[in-house]
Amino acid sequence: MDALAGHILIVSGSPGSGKTTIAAQLARLAGCKKVHLHSDDFWGYIGTGHVDPWLPEADAQNHMVMQIAAEVAALYARRGYLVALDGVIRPWALDYYENLGVPSHFMVLRTSVDEAVRRCQARGGDSLTDPEIVAELHSQFADLGAYEHHVLPVDGLDQAATLEAVIAGFSSGAHRRR
Numbered sequence: 001m002d003a004l005a006g007h008i009l010i011v012s013g014s015p016g017s018g019k020t021t022i023a024a025q026l027a028r029l030a031g032c033k034k035v036h037l038h039s040d041d042f043w044g045y046i047g048t049g050h051v052d053p054w055l056p057e058a059d060a061q062n063h064m065v066m067q068i069a070a071e072v073a074a075l076y077a078r079r080g081y082l083v084a085l086d087g088v089i090r091p092w093a094l095d096y097y098e099n100l101g102v103p104s105h106f107m108v109l110r111t112s113v114d115e116a117v118r119r120c121q122a123r124g125g126d127s128l129t130d131p132e133i134v135a136e137l138h139s140q141f142a143d144l145g146a147y148e149h150h151v152l153p154v155d156g157l158d159q160a161a162t163l164e165a166v167i168a169g170f171s172s173g174a175h176r177r178r
Contacts, residue, residue, distance in 0.1 A: 016116030039087025
């Protein structure tokens with residue numbers, strides 16, 4: 001992973017796919033400087049005027065948050081950090097990474113909708129647990145068309161096996177965007 005210092009690794013997928021867990025683990029690996037950015041935090045910083053990001057009227061807010069996340073990730077990467085950025089980051093958001101001057105990679109963790117719902121409901125707390133919303137967000141990653149080669153199926157993999165597969169995928173360069 002040290003060869004990826006100064007790169008942005010985007011770990012995406014539906015809620016319950018394991019992206020936050022894996023991105024946090026990536027950032028704690030020994031070696032080069034690393035940082036974990038959790039894109040949900042950027043929505044959480046909005047006090048007044050916050051719109052739940054899965055609602056249609058959140059489109060402008062979602063674009064703004066994705067742009068901010070990309071620019072913050074690039075600031076870290078330019079200073080030599082390997083950035084593990086996780087979130088429900090759809091392919092349209094990749095445009096924000098095109099002219100940042102740092103290499104970026106995109107990987108989508110995909111699990112079954114049942115597994116995604118089960119994981120989300122097991123978290124509890126203030127996490128997203130509504131099965132209808134989780135299923136809708138999951139459906140947005142079901143067929144990525146031209147981006148399908150960025151998918152890593154993780155059904156049936158434990159955390160260690162998922163982390164190993166993610167490291168291998170990013171290290172191979174197969175998910176590199178630029």
